[in-house]
Amino acid sequence: MKWAHGYLLLCSATFAVLFRDLLPLLPYARLPVPTVPVVLAFLGYVATLAVLGAFLPGKTYAGAVLPDGSRLTYKCNGLQVVGVVVTALAVAHWSAYWRATWVVHHYAQLLLVANAFALALSVYLCVAGRLRRPRNWLRSTSLLADFVMGAELNPTVLAIDVKFFSYRPAMAGWLIVNLSFLAKQLDHLGFITSRMLLYQLVTAWYIWDYFVHEPKIVSTWDIIAEHFGLMLVWGDYVFIVFAFSVQNFFLLDDTRPLSYLEVALIAITFSLGFAVFRGANSQKHQFKTQPKTHIWGKPPITVGDRLLASGFWGIARHMNYTGDLMLALSFSLPCGRASPLAYFYFFYLLLLTVHREMRDDQRCSRKYKSLWDEYCLQVPYRMVPFVY
Numbered sequence: 001m002k003w004a005h006g007y008l009l010l011c012s013a014t015f016a017v018l019f020r021d022l023l024p025l026l027p028y029a030r031l032p033v034p035t036v037p038v039v040l041a042f043l044g045y046v047a048t049l050a051v052l053g054a055f056l057p058g059k060t061y062a063g064a065v066l067p068d069g070s071r072l073t074y075k076c077n078g079l080q081v082v083g084v085v086v087t088a089l090a091v092a093h094w095s096a097y098w099r100a101t102w103v104v105h106h107y108a109q110l111l112l113v114a115n116a117f118a119l120a121l122s123v124y125l126c127v128a129g130r131l132r133r134p135r136n137w138l139r140s141t142s143l144l145a146d147f148v149m150g151a152e153l154n155p156t157v158l159a160i161d162v163k164f165f166s167y168r169p170a171m172a173g174w175l176i177v178n179l180s181f182l183a184k185q186l187d188h189l190g191f192i193t194s195r196m197l198l199y200q201l202v203t204a205w206y207i208w209d210y211f212v213h214e215p216k217i218v219s220t221w222d223i224i225a226e227h228f229g230l231m232l233v234w235g236d237y238v239f240i241v242f243a244f245s246v247q248n249f250f251l252l253d254d255t256r257p258l259s260y261l262e263v264a265l266i267a268i269t270f271s272l273g274f275a276v277f278r279g280a281n282s283q284k285h286q287f288k289t290q291p292k293t294h295i296w297g298k299p300p301i302t303v304g305d306r307l308l309a310s311g312f313w314g315i316a317r318h319m320n321y322t323g324d325l326m327l328a329l330s331f332s333l334p335c336g337r338a339s340p341l342a343y344f345y346f347f348y349l350l351l352l353t354v355h356r357e358m359r360d361d362q363r364c365s366r367k368y369k370s371l372w373d374e375y376c377l378q379v380p381y382r383m384v385p386f387v388y
């Protein structure tokens with residue numbers, strides 16, 4: 001319940017920053033009243049992802065064991081689905097049927113439509129979840145907590161698992177917003193700056209990697225432990241798409257060249273962050289699916305055969321968060337000292353991961369009991385060895 005209030009505050013603050021501080025930087029995109037074509041484009045985008053997800057082939061993976069002993073299955077064809085959508089948009093752009101700059105030009109309207117959509121979906125999920133109360137695993141009885149933190153663990157809409165699905169419009173939306181700013185810069189300056197190019201490369205790699213490793217999200221905290229309410233809904237449809245991409249505002253007109261040292265710093269932060277982030281998440285996934293798989297060439301060290309205590313999981317208890325933070329920093333470094341707002345994503349992720357690590361610690365302590373205490377003794381650092 002206390003998180004529900006905090007989260008509502010974060011939503012409002014982000015919304016205020018986007019509208020008050022950032023939108024004035026796009027004078028051509030300030031008309032905020034959404035028009036019918038913009039509403040239809042947004043709904044069409046979400047519907048297209050849903051339809052392609054249902055019909056394109058994809059391998060199916062089993063999720064974690066639920067409190068009632070059952071397991072859900074997830075069709076992981078996000079890479080194909082998003083590949084088709086982005087290719088179709090690229091073809092439309094190059095055939096001059098549609099311009100990629102359309103997204104930037106309708107930024108304010110899209111932001112409002114996405115907010116309205118997230119709000120409507122959250123209300124629906126809260127009402128539907130509460131109506132299904134006797135048959136579902138409910139965490140809370142407070143209306144506000146159910147609305148913000150979610151009334152159900154795995155709600156469905158038209159037979160679609162909306163929590164799993166919603167990462168697709170989120171991550172693909174982030175990519176599309178980025179590419180639209182890229183097209184805008186090309187139109188405006190006639191060339192792509194080195195700062196913009198680096199930002200585009202590192203974020204596109206991260207998004208592409210997300211879809212390549214989509215099956216691995218079925219064992220992540222959001223999927224196994226978090227209910228689906230405004231917090232995640234708004235996070236997917238608004239926050240990831242519009243707040244993760246704020247660097248674009250500062251990169252659009254920034255023609256200052258990058259020094260070799262700056263390029264090296266960004267490249268090293270990104271590569272190291274990626275190796276830690278992907279390595280840690282993959283090791284945990286391997287351990288969960290094939291517990292005997294070697295970690296860094298050696299049999300895994302475990303606590304009671306249930307917790308991995310070697311590889312990245314032997315260095316600190318959440319090195320995957322540390323790697324993700326380094327990646328987030330590399331996404332903002334191309335902006336240099338343009339504005340503290342360019343580092344918004346990094347600071348948000350810092351808050352989220354520190355807070356989540358504490359919540360995960362409590363959850364694991366409840367679940368694994370003395371095994372968790374033993375693991376904490378063996379691996380005393382939470383996220384950064386010798387620091388935290």
Ligand code: NDP
Nearest residue numbers: 220221222281284306307308309313320321324360363364
């Ligand atoms: P984790 O993938 O770390 O999942 C935590 C769960 O893993 C625990 O609840 C426990 O679940 C299991 N676990 C923890 N320690 C061990 C261990 N030593 N051995 C075996 N299992 C263990 O967390 P998240 O789902 O939060 O994050 C996944 C990735 O997504 C991270 O890299 C994170 O940075 C990223 N992320 C990014 C966000 C963003 O906004 N960019 C937001 C959220 C996440 P169990 O009950 O299964 O054992």
